[in-house]
Amino acid sequence: MNRSPTESVSSTGSDELLGKAYGGLYRRFVTLTLVCSALPLLLVGWIIYLKYASFSNERMVDYFQRKVEYNRRIVELFIGERTRDLELLGATHSLEYLRNQENLEAVFAAINQRNLYFEDLGVISERGFHLSYVGPYDLMPNDYSVTFWFRGLMEKGIYVSDMFLGYRKVPHFIIAVLRREDGKKWIFRATVYTEALNSLVESMKLGRSGEVFLLNRQGVYQTNSRFGAKVMDKASISMEHFQNDSGIRIIEPETLPASPPPVRQIMAYSWLKEPHWLLVVKQDYDEVFRDLNHANFWTLVFLHVSLFAILIVSIVTTRYMIKVIRIRDQEAQELNRQLLHASKLASIGQLAAGVAHEINNPLAVIMTENEIIRDLGEEMKGLDEGFKKELLESLARVDSQVERCASITQGLLTYSRRSKSAKQTFDINGSVSETVALMKRWAGTTGVSLETDLDERLPPFHSNRFQLDQVLVNLIANALDAHEGKRHGIIHVITRWDSKRNGVEITVADTGVGIPSENLDRIFDPFFSTKPSGKGTGLGLSITFSIVKELGGDITVRSTVGEGSEFRVFLPLESPPGIDDHAQPIGMDDTDEKHQRPCGR
Incomplete structure (x- = not known):
């Protein structure tokens, strides 16, 4: 990248x-x-x-x-x-x-x-x-x-x-x-x-x-x-x-x-x-001295051939050792980078959770007061109709911005989750089909079509369905946003069985604008977004990356500017230990529930 x-x-x-x-x-x-x-x-x-x-x-x-x-x-x-x-x-x-x-x-x-x-x-x-x-x-x-x-x-x-x-x-x-x-x-x-x-x-x-x-x-x-x-x-x-x-x-x-x-x-x-x-x-x-000189000559030849062989072996061995050392250093650097990234994510998650909880309380008050003012405005007689109209429009705009703030805090809480994920056995193709059907309603207004190519050989999948749906929603939503400014487009959602790694590979490919090469290394960072201000929080792909890693898989991306992007998600058939069968969904603990509930109208 x-x-x-x-x-x-x-x-x-x-x-x-x-x-x-x-x-x-x-x-x-x-x-x-x-x-x-x-x-x-x-x-x-x-x-x-x-x-x-x-x-x-x-x-x-x-x-x-x-x-x-x-x-x-x-x-x-x-x-x-x-x-x-x-x-x-x-x-x-x-x-x-x-x-x-x-x-x-x-x-x-x-x-x-x-x-x-x-x-x-x-x-x-x-x-x-x-x-x-x-x-x-x-x-x-x-x-x-x-x-x-x-x-x-x-x-x-x-x-x-x-x-x-x-x-x-x-x-x-x-x-x-x-x-x-x-x-x-x-x-x-x-x-x-x-x-x-x-x-x-x-x-x-x-x-x-x-x-x-x-x-x-x-x-x-x-x-x-x-x-x-x-x-x-x-x-x-x-x-x-x-x-x-x-x-x-x-x-x-x-x-x-x-x-x-x-x-x-x-x-x-x-x-x-x-x-x-x-x-x-x-x-x-x-x-x-002919025979003696002949023997001496071949002695010298053998000596120098041995030296040449030692030189060649030394060069080959040293190159191999340097190659191994370089690979080990690169692996160590990559591990350090991942540890630093994880440390950044943990710090940002803690900060995001605190900020979200602190913001949710005033948002609930604003929402309540906004409803009271709206009710009073509708019930009050003798108000100038023009002023009343402007008042209700202002209150509607306040509702819209409160809803936006609630969406942002919901993303922050989801990103900073600390609870274990619940898992169950389900049909992964069925889950993909339901998610695609849901997203088609949104895509229908954009001129972008969603097509699926599902592998019928997939065995029952034992993992967290809610998390998988969230990954698919984020990737498809991202693909839809990538078609902004285009009248038509296609999003392919493909599932394939990977027998070598004993897991499922899910591909979401679009024909959108693509991702510039200088941004490919940062798209999974929290709060990084190339969308216009007010149209994205920069948490979707970061949450997706965290979920995939938590489920024991990996995610890769290939993109060409002007042609589109392709995200590939691999998930093992069996999720790693640590996922609780009876845990709550991601980002929804008691505190989250309490702080988010007042945000609805």
Whole structure:
């Protein structure tokens, strides 16, 4: 319902203040929820993420280093087994036996029977010349006493060389064992297949970008590299980085050659004990930590999705809470308004009752004195007829105004009633029909027709019939007054059964002038009337509202200016407790009867 301009301005300002208050409350709720839930989750989540990432990196680096150590032991085992093969052959066969070409060929065939590890085999005297040789090269005339490995063998007794070209001009490395027999020294020397070592090292490669290779102390490749470097090529890596027995380091792109395009790499290394070679394992950093980074990525995704979910839930929950709080506040405001309205009605009722009782006494005296003067005027002889006529007309006008005052006091007393209402079981359609028939006599002089549409399914109604008739009379009278200034009009009185609420709905609709929207909120207030002065007391709809509420029902109104109004009254089938079956009608207690009776002529 609309309010007066002053009330509208006040309501608008109040709504703006409430909107700001609810907005601030909404922001505080969301902030508090995020601080209490999202912030701890974010803090704990990031701490867990950083700890897990650090731990995982350490584990991955440790795994990479352990992988290198494992591969180093495999290479050492491979070379060690080949060395022990030669030692065993030298220990189990004499020089005389091995210097025989056929015997050496037999031994060579035997040691290569399962796996082709040795490329050639030779027996060399202490002067450096072959005593016998089995292999693909012609090395018998060569003097080995001047070679580096010969001198090293004489010092150590067992010698494993680096890759070198030698007399055969092909990269290879040899294993030599110094033997002593009958006071003479002789050498058992073998060349290990380079491809056997290459195959062993290449089998250790890791992933798509990993490569494994061997370097000597001068940084020369002892095996082929997966990505182009060949045996005896010089490595681009500075050997100064490999001072420790083993280690791991990150190679940044700017330290690598421009071709191919450099990427960040992780490199682990470990020195072999014999020969003193460096085993190097390299792999792209992103590939090494790909699975770890993938897990970390989804951990962060889950963390932020959880935060987003908390945010959404916080917003939705807070909006619902603010909505509930707003509804509760509106209900509280409405209840306060009703309580204030009820308090106003009670105060006005008490005042109205006092005023009505006080006015009724002088009205009775005025009425009595008026009758006496009228009787005297009619009986007195010799009065001027013109004066007598004016006197009687004045007395009639006094009667009319006394009757009007009596009607007003009757309304006041009815509005301020305090007695309980009497109830009975009756046919509500019959009551409506009787009331409409009564009002048709009045409506017949105004050109307005009354039509009814009554629901025949209505059960017997147990309530106060006098009060219901009063409600109908007030609503129909109001509808008739709404047609003032119109030659024709229709008033519809409709009854319907409301099964959901277990009660009756009575509709009084008219085609009158309608009610302005700014007055809809005030039409049930006592003494509010839009009728011209002298044509209404402003109590009819207020009394109607009070009666409907007392009977446990409700009343609503819809109106369009120029088209008409529609009042809907709902009454429950059973009136609420508190209505006395033997009480007096509304507004008619002993005092009312005493004060109203003298008002009639």
